[in-house]
Amino acid sequence: MTSNRNILVTGGLGFIGSHTVLCLKDAGYTPIIIDNLHNSRIEVLDALESLMGYRPVFVQGDVNDAAVLQGLFEMYRPEAVIHFAAHKAVGESVENPLMYYHNNVVGLISLLEVMKAQGCHKMVFSSSCTVYGEPESVPVKESTVTRPAASPYGATKQMAEVILKDNTWCEVQCLRYFNPVGAHPTAKIGELPLGVPNNLIPFLTQTVAGIREKLTVYGGDYNTADGTCIRDYIHVMDLAEAHVAAIDRLFITQRSVAVEDGDPSTDKFEVFNIGTGVGYSVLEVIAAFESATGEKVNYVVGNRRAGDVVAVWADTKKVNQVLGWSAKRDLSTMMKDAWNWQQRC
Numbered sequence: 001m002t003s004n005r006n007i008l009v010t011g012g013l014g015f016i017g018s019h020t021v022l023c024l025k026d027a028g029y030t031p032i033i034i035d036n037l038h039n040s041r042i043e044v045l046d047a048l049e050s051l052m053g054y055r056p057v058f059v060q061g062d063v064n065d066a067a068v069l070q071g072l073f074e075m076y077r078p079e080a081v082i083h084f085a086a087h088k089a090v091g092e093s094v095e096n097p098l099m100y101y102h103n104n105v106v107g108l109i110s111l112l113e114v115m116k117a118q119g120c121h122k123m124v125f126s127s128s129c130t131v132y133g134e135p136e137s138v139p140v141k142e143s144t145v146t147r148p149a150a151s152p153y154g155a156t157k158q159m160a161e162v163i164l165k166d167n168t169w170c171e172v173q174c175l176r177y178f179n180p181v182g183a184h185p186t187a188k189i190g191e192l193p194l195g196v197p198n199n200l201i202p203f204l205t206q207t208v209a210g211i212r213e214k215l216t217v218y219g220g221d222y223n224t225a226d227g228t229c230i231r232d233y234i235h236v237m238d239l240a241e242a243h244v245a246a247i248d249r250l251f252i253t254q255r256s257v258a259v260e261d262g263d264p265s266t267d268k269f270e271v272f273n274i275g276t277g278v279g280y281s282v283l284e285v286i287a288a289f290e291s292a293t294g295e296k297v298n299y300v301v302g303n304r305r306a307g308d309v310v311a312v313w314a315d316t317k318k319v320n321q322v323l324g325w326s327a328k329r330d331l332s333t334m335m336k337d338a339w340n341w342q343q344r345c
């Protein structure tokens with residue numbers, strides 16, 4: 001769909017944000033980026049310019065800064081917002097919950113207040129499978145009951161969904177991500193290694209690159225086939241493309257919404273699981289990486305990590321049918337692209 005509509009992308013220089021900026025441009029939208037560079041670097045803008053053929057509009061700022069947001073809305077009149085800007089590490093949120101509640105919840109409220117004042121009533125929201133807590137069954141559907149989050153990070157996403165659903169003036173596509181991994185096939189953008197990685201794949205690739213001595217597998221005694229936790233890993237490019245499909249849907253005036261009992265979706269607040277529908281254990285991911293790259297991963301099996309759920313992966317029927325989207329890239333491609341990116345870092 002070519003539309004040249006301005007789309008504000010908060011956290012647009014981040015891992016998922018930067019890949020989504022690319023896909024928005026390819027779909028004919030005009031991305032406008034705001035990012036506080038807390039978890040990204042300005043060099044990502046140079047990489048985006050080389051990939052996009054022009055330098056996208058970038059404003060350095062925080063969604064908690066209403067004055068910056070107001071100026072941005074008055075200048076660019078975005079017709080929708082994709083809200084990525086948030087902290088996202090489960091383990092880190094256990095150590096620093098207040099930072100997570102302030103950035104992820106207060107930041108959302110600040111953004112919504114400016115959107116309402118500026119007459120922008122469409123949002124794609126970056127939610128998470130962590131809202132399911134330890135799911136009662138897998139694969140999880142949008143109607144799967146959400147249990148108490150296993151981490152403050154997951155709690156901030158649960159609160160955000162309640163806030164968005166209650167603000168019925170705003171039309172929301174709420175995307176519950178699973179585990180984003182990989183990088184753009186050119187390896188010009190990827191998951192930036194800022195500090196010690198919390199997530200599995202960047203820690204794994206840094207270990208293979210010799211930056212880390214060894215990977216610790218957090219727990220080998222879970223009630224799974226090989227004792228390690230299971231997750232639904234999704235290529236960041238597939239995830240980015242899902243955001244464009246959600247933006248497209250927001251501009252369809254008549255959206256019919258048939259939902260299962262228990263699905264919190266309404267005609268103003270639509271929830272979708274964005275995963276591949278396949279779960280892999282940590283040991284399976286390590287084996288897939290070694291097979292895809294020919295590299296050896298130096299790992300040990302250690303203690304469990306606080307905040308981890310045992311197993312979660314997506315039932316993707318709803319997003320396949322309603323958004324017409326499905327993941328196209330397999331685990332081997334995710335591992336190859338993650339490794340190519342690491343080698344350029």
Ligand code: WQD
Binds near residue numbers: 089090129130200230
């Ligand atoms: C994955 C598995 C760890 C590091 C992520 C994001 C969160 C959300 C959901 C979007 C777990 C194990 C990890 C390591 C390990 N995504 N692990 N050694 O916790 O599932 O959450 O996806 O909202 O934003 O953080 O991802 O990569 O940290 O862990 O064994 O050094 O790998 O125990 O089983 P997680 P993760």
